[in-house]
Amino acid sequence: MTTYTPMIQQYLQVKADYQDAFLFFRLGDFYEMFFDDAIKASQELEITLTSRDGGSKDRIPMCGVPHHAAPNYIEQLVERGYKVAICEQTEDPKQAKGVVRREVVQLITPGTMMEGKNLSDKENNYIATISAFFNEKFGFAYTDLSTGESKATILSGIEAVLNELSTSGAKEVVIASDFPEDFRRRLQERNTVTLSIENEVTSIQPSLLQDIQDESIEKTVSRLFQYLHRTQKRSLDHLQPVSVYVMDQFMKIDYHSKRNLELTETIRSKGKKGSLLWLLDETKTAMGGRLLKQWIDRPLLNKEEIQYRQNLVETMIGHYFERQDLREKLKEVYDLERLAGRVAFGNVNARDLVQLKKSLQQVPIIQQIVVELGSEEASNLANQLDPCEDITDLLESSIVENPPLSIKEGNIILDGYHQELDSYRDASRNGKTWIAQLERQEREKTGIKSLKIGYNRIFGYYIEVTRANVHLLQEGQYERKQTLANAERYITPELKEKEGLILQAEEKMVELEYEIFTNIRETVKEYIPRLQRLARTVSMLDVLQCFATISEDRHYVKPSFSSDRNLSITNGRHPVVEKVMNSQSYVANDCTMHKERELLLITGPNMSGKSTYMRQVALTSILAQIGCFVPAEKAVLPLFDQVFTRIGAADDLISGQSTFMVEMLEARNALLHATNNSLILFDEIGRGTSTYDGMALAQAIIEYIHHEVGAKTLFSTHYHELTVLAQELPSLSNVHVSAMEQNGKVVFLHKIKEGAADKSYGIHVAQLAELPEALIERAQELLASLEQTETYTKEVSVVKETVQVEDKKEEAQLSFFDSQAEEKKQVKTTNSKEKQIVSKLKSLDILEMTPMQAMNILYDLQKKVRND
Structure with missing residues (x-):
């Protein structure tokens, strides 16, 4: 430390307390960074890396940003997960004895951002x-x-x-x-x-x-x-x-299930568009948008709370014109929550307070609209709307309509609000009028039409005469102050006296305006709890009108809740898919589940709509439990305590887990934590491993859910062999997504029907994906061969059983003809050859053979039999 200059020593002392942050060290009009901070910041912000002498033998790396542009650079760093410590000069350099005192006044981190582009209006930070x-x-x-x-x-x-x-x-x-x-x-x-x-x-x-x-x-x-x-x-x-x-x-929905159901962001783009939140967001205020996301994240379990929201939604649907008026007025309400935060934090400006005033002016109108809805619930909400008239009156009488951004340059406070400020303004305005009059007088007196009176911060007010007109001035008329290339500048005792009065008035005026503004801000701060309560009520109204608007526009219905865990959805739709598609072409489907039908095994071809059907049941339940109406003709639902999903395949590369391991972990989570009041969606469980392993696991999971968990479960699969479980498990039913062939191509009907699917249509789907024609033809040839192999396998199995039966009969008959040696010998020989054939058949692994291998072996066996 002793080798560094005092300023660098000061920097290192401050930096020692903020090792995990970039230190923005104020030097005049710049924030400077040194050492490793400078090297890293120059890379992250793409700014020039320089160096300076810091007292040591090696020059110190340095970079900096202008203080007026610092917020943009700070935002960039914070967005990338860094922290920024702001170190300001806390002492007037003119009064400093030695190094100017500096202190960190704020640490800005990803979780403490109060303003800026990174702070999304409709998302909490x-x-x-x-x-x-x-x-x-x-x-x-x-x-x-x-x-x-x-x-x-x-x-x-x-x-x-x-x-x-x-x-x-x-x-x-x-x-x-x-x-x-x-x-x-x-x-x-x-x-x-x-x-x-x-x-x-x-x-x-x-x-x-x-x-x-x-x-x-x-x-x-x-x-x-x-x-x-x-x-x-x-x-x-x-x-x-x-x-x-x-x-x-609240209904528990784990991270994986929220992702699979695309509640607030899509799996593919990680964006809002295409999610349930995107579909529902007809909110008109930023705080309403944030509350909507919170409700989607935490669906309710309390039936009374749900029905309270439903009743308000129903009331708003029935009052179209009042709802439209409400929507228009909500557009004029700014973000009361964050405005209150900025007031407390001390970084609110005059424009923010004007926004607060305009928002509060809408509250009495909104209150009247809500009263006109006529229901008891609406009246209770109206009573919670606090107009905060005192604040509205204060801001109306004190702040100009279009104030500047800066709060330290004046022109914020209205005339007539503060007597002393008015007197300074009068002095300033009159002084400037006097300056204008003096300019006219001097032009007339000297005959110089281009003479002008100007001002700069260094010399104050001055009289400027072009060099070509200087000869028109009388000797000693003015006192020369500055010589320019093309003009001379002068002053007079009278002008300097007036300048003192004007500048003193302007300086005091700016100082007084800032003081008045901070007093207004402190008064508003006392109302923060009331403003926050008002914000909560306005937010709730906004979300409920949003539910009503969506429900009416998209023909949703009010669901009811069953006490016996029955689920009955008539002509249900997937809300997001329906919006993306033409509503006329969407195929609606029923879903019925009760104590004799707790588990639905869904079969059908790829792309036919199995996953969409499963998701729409879950989304319908979530919509119902946040208080919204649902996309169906009729819906009776249980209250689900949890929703678990395993849909789609994705490796967890960071944790080093394969698709199959991720699948098993998500299945484990559902099986361990689900209750009989939960909803489970399993899509193609077991497909990440070999056919027999996958089929065995899928069956074991189905049986475990049926016997041990008892949750409502939708289980889709391509293992058609599992459909026989409906005969063994009384609460399992088979359903399938129907499809048909037309001119050799598959047509998906997207309709859920009872019973199991008859075939897979995998190659037809490949045709739809427009794979090369030669590839499709080869796949069809292989499929025909494999199907033939299955026939051969069955025939060989029959032959095998027949030979075994004949072998047993032969052995039984031999004991009766033991006296005839020649016959005995012949029988022994025949019996030995047949045993060889049987032994050969027993050793074959039919399922691992190609069709050609099976035909060759059968040919050899047949040849042996005929030769005998």
């Missing part, structure tokens, strides 16, 4: 924390710093933690330094998250813990809040009381 306790119990909590909402729970097992982490979509996880290494490794394998360490757990504001009774949850939440306070170094008054939830309150 969660930061989570995990605490490990005894017996694989874990405390889990997460917070969205931009909205202030926080949730916490206790989970059993690391798999449950990984599922919750995936559901929340948290981008950063805070753990203690002694968090188990194997669990830490699994966290990073499963999720792309930034890990942060926080060991200190201090007491936090009691109001945030008012709903927490469990000491483990309190410890977990305290670690998270301590990390936020330590890194953000500012007011977090917008943090809401922690909401404690229990997993059993």
